[in-house]
Amino acid sequence: MSEILLDAVDLTKHYGSVEALRGASFQARAGEVTALIGDNGAGKSTLVKCLSGAEQPTSGRILLDGTEVHLDSPVAARRAGIETVYQDLAVAPELDPAANLFLGREIPRKGLLGKLGMLDKAEMRRQAVAEFERLGVTLQSTSVPIGSLSGGQRQSVAVARSVVWASKVVFMDEPTAALGVLQRERVLDVIKKVRDKGIAVVLISHNMPEVLSVSDRIEVLRLGKRVARFAGADTKLEDLVAAMTGALVQEEAA
Ligand SMILES: Nc1ncnc2c1ncn2[C@@H]1O[C@H](COP(=O)(O)OP(=O)(O)OP(=O)(O)O)[C@@H](O)[C@H]1O
Ligand SMILES: [Mg+2]
DSSP states (O other): OOOEEEEEEEEEEEETTEEEEEEEEEEEETTOEEEEEOSTTSSHHHHHHHHTTSSOOSEEEEEETTEEOOOOSHHHHHHTTEEEEOSSOOOOTTSOHHHHHTTTOOOBOSHHHHHTTOBOHHHHHHHHHHHHHHTTOOOSOSSSOGGGSOHHHHHHHHHHHHHHHOSSEEEEESTTTTOOHHHHHHHHHHHHHHHHTTOEEEEEOSOHHHHHHHOSEEEEEETTEEEEEEESTTOOHHHHHHHHHTSOOSSOOO
């Protein structure tokens, strides 16, 4: 059994009077795909935002590699090795795919021009084309603004960006929701490759066959709390559904 890389303990998140998380716990391990599933509104995206620095939990603890961390911002999370594909896509629509891949990590030009803030666009484009090729992202052009690409292509770029930079954890909040059959298969292949590099991949999906095919573990969230955990391979679809609907509860409310 691989080690627990990310350990969220008893997180709560209040938005005014709404309790999006009510003591949710979650664990992800290096070199495994952990699926985070639950009905609409269960708190999955909120949990991901809290674990990737986009939101601050109201209470609870987050441990990375056994050490408590405070992820004050997405930048802090990225520095800690955590990358995220958000459900509400966070790409910069006015920039091209290569620029999106290097957003926040631009390569400066060599010498004085670089010191003056000039970017090495040719080098970034070259590396971006190589990464897109490696990850099976097919784009007609890497030089048009990403806002003019299809929704699925944008999603593919967001997935590529996350896996290129992640060193510890990748969260993917419904990364295949807008994808066609072939692109979906590619993303699932990418997920397996990233997992095999020893990264903890966290997949949120409503597609249960997809969840069962790719996950090493499955954690179920319901009404802002984890209610059940399963080992991927020998999980039955009806058990997942039962946990999501509240018919099956493994972890009693505190
Ligand atoms: N910014 C916010 N302000 C107020 N309430 C919020 C906010 N974000 C989420 N919520 C509420 O928190 C609860 C959990 O939402 P969340 O988006 O985490 O669910 P989810 O499990 O990701 O659902 P889905 O499967 O539909 O994406 C919902 O009741 C939602 O309305
Ligand atoms: Mg969501």
